[in-house]
Amino acid sequence: MSVVKSSVLALAMLATAPVFAAVTIDIDPAKPGAVINKNVYGQFAEHLGTGVYEGMWVGPKSNIPNTRGWRNDVVGALKELHVPLVRWPGGCFADVYHWRDGIGPQDKRPSNVHTNADGVVEIDAINAVGTHEFFDLIDMLGADAYVNGNVGTGSVQEMSDWVEYMTSDGGSPLARLRAQNGREKPFKVAYFGIGNELWGCGGNMKPEYYANLYSNYEHFLWAPEKSRPKMIASGGSGFDTTWTDVLSKELKDRTIGISVHQYTVPTGNWDIKGKTLGFKEGEWISTLANTLKMDQLVKDHVAVLDKNDPEKKIGLMIDEWGTWYDEEKDAKSALFQQNSLRDALVAALNFHIFHEHAERVPMTTIAQMVNVLQAMILTDKEKMVLTPTYYAFQMYVPFQDATSLPLAIKDNTSYTLGALTIPGVSASAARAKDGKLYLALVNTDPSNAVDVAVNVAGTELQGAAGKVLTAATMDAHNTFQNPQAIKPAAFSARAAGDKLSIKVPAKAVMVVALEE
CATH class of the missing domain: 2.60.40.1180 (Golgi alpha-mannosidase II)
Incomplete structure (x- = not known):
């Protein structure tokens, strides 16, 4: 028709x-x-499935039209969303990612295969996309960078070196190394996350232990004052406010935000989540009902922040959210799922909740940008399609930095x-x-x-x-x-x-x- x-x-x-x-x-x-921070409309790109490779990056030698390896069609579509912020490289991938594997000549970078902590998702990390390539994408989009560091399998020294590599100016050894790799000026790292989901795939830690680790890491993350990233602590998941409580007490004046992750599962059962397509009306209403629970989740975490941080210096960063369905039998890659009108309503309902709590929710990043979970864009080799969620983000562009x-x-x-x-x-x-x-x-x-x-x-x-x-x-x-x-x-x-x-x-x- x-x-x-x-x-x-x-x-x-x-x-x-x-x-x-x-x-x-x-x-x-x-x-x-309150002003609705444009970063409420942030995006998330993780090295997962075809979320980066093929979905966005095809390499400069590809027959698919590209600019320095990034797909022209995908970048052009994302620019129409006025993407304010991109979180990278994870997600669970962040805590198995070693940044030195992704610098220098691409043909000399090590090729690795990673699995996330629960052993379910295989990640093919060919390391063609590293620090320089990511910031190239950021420049093309005109977005801010939210980089996630490796606490789980990394070290204080490794993370400190990465921050220095990205932000230092002058003649430090790492600044010279960056220049040798093609970038003389420092990169602009707007936000830096110290780990991801430390309660689970990031290390199976207790919040008190992570609070001590965070303080240790943050202490050694040196950067020039003019280019120092704003630091974000990795918080809890869902309605459990324990991490928010501990971190907002222990990390005052050391973080500008605590993350929380919340996904919408139609059935509320992670073993049998629900269908992407062909669902009945019962799963339509249960999906919307479950996504509306985000409002109470935000209220619960904000109540803890208001108690421990009455000066309102710490924001609630919902840096993973969106729909999660049963994986399709013929899915072309990990966590690839079709996206329907239902997903557009899920996105819009969450936007309204974020607007309502604009004073305390200055950032969210939907999971994810391309080909993974509630994506803006789906690709299949040279083909590209925009999803209903893409159109929801496009329609809400006027709300970026608007006054509620x-x-x-x-x-x-x-x-x-x-x-x-x-x-x-x-x-x-x-x-x-x-x-x-x-x-x-x-x-x-x-x-x-x-x-x-x-x-x-x-x-x-x-x-x-x-x-x-x-x-x-x-x-x-x-x-x-x-x-x-x-x-x-x-x-x-x-x-x-x-x-x-x-x-x-x-x-x-x-x-x-x-x-x-």
Whole structure:
């Protein structure tokens, strides 16, 4: 079916779909909240499966068009997302990565095969992408670098040398080595993470032990003041706040953030997670219900931070999040999973939660950028396809560094299936850097459209214009054979009298600029 025909069909469906009574959203622009740090929209690239090799890096001799080894199509698509931050090289890979293996002439670098700590995922580390290549990508994207150091199998000396290699200027031996390898000026390392998941794949440690290790490592990570990275401590996972509690007490003034990881599993069971495609409505609602738990998770960790760090010097860095499904039998590489409309809603619902907690959540990085878990982009040799999650990130670009605005949702609908009930409408509003007031809406109900009446205090709205992402099926997705099966469509609405009403389609994500 052509894109035009499918769009007409979707509009016809909307016209005939049952509609609930209007939900009302009141926005107060006179009471601005915290700025939504652009790094909330950060990305994560790990040496896992085809997440780096083939997915992004093909080498300068490849027939796939590239710039210094990085795929032109992938880099171009990522630039459209205004990627603010990239975390690298892991993940679990970080704690088995030795940086000296990734410098110098590529044909003389050692080739290694790693497995992560639980022995499940094989990682082919040919080391063609090392420090210099990563920063080349960072320069192409215009992003900041978040580098993760090796605590698990590394040493204080190794990590200290790497930070010096990247950041030192002048005539130190490591600065001279960097220059010999083609880079005279220091790299800009915005953030540096001391280890990853030290409770698990990073070393199976206790938080008190890691707090001591962190202090030891951080003490020796020397860099010129003007180029010293901001240090991030590796925290816990999920709702367990023990690591956040211990680290926020022990590492005051030594870290600007503590990480936490949280994945959305449809069933809530890691042994049988759920399908990527062909799932029934029960897994649609359970996925959204489980992802909405992120709000309580953030509240729990923030409560601990507020107790131990009332000055609010330590941020909660959610540097791994996203959906995780059962691995497909014909998956082309480790943790490669298809990405559907459901994933776009998961992304948008999490964005709204991060916006709500902007004061304490200055950074998140979704897992992951390309070909792994909830990816922006999927590739197959020379082919590339953009996912619904990609389009969600693209639609929310105006929220980067925007000022959050308080809103109230009145008479919200509920979406119920079996024993589960979740809010029908989720919303977020902000004043963007371009001066416009943006409203983001999610309708979680897969069957029913909803009318949303929008009021902005002190303003008579004229209309709204933006984009909407929806489809006829819950698992609508793009494939290499049909790469444009689902993508955003233009949307606009005009006020009638002094009232603005927006019809949000079933199972949809919408971002509009309100015309004041």
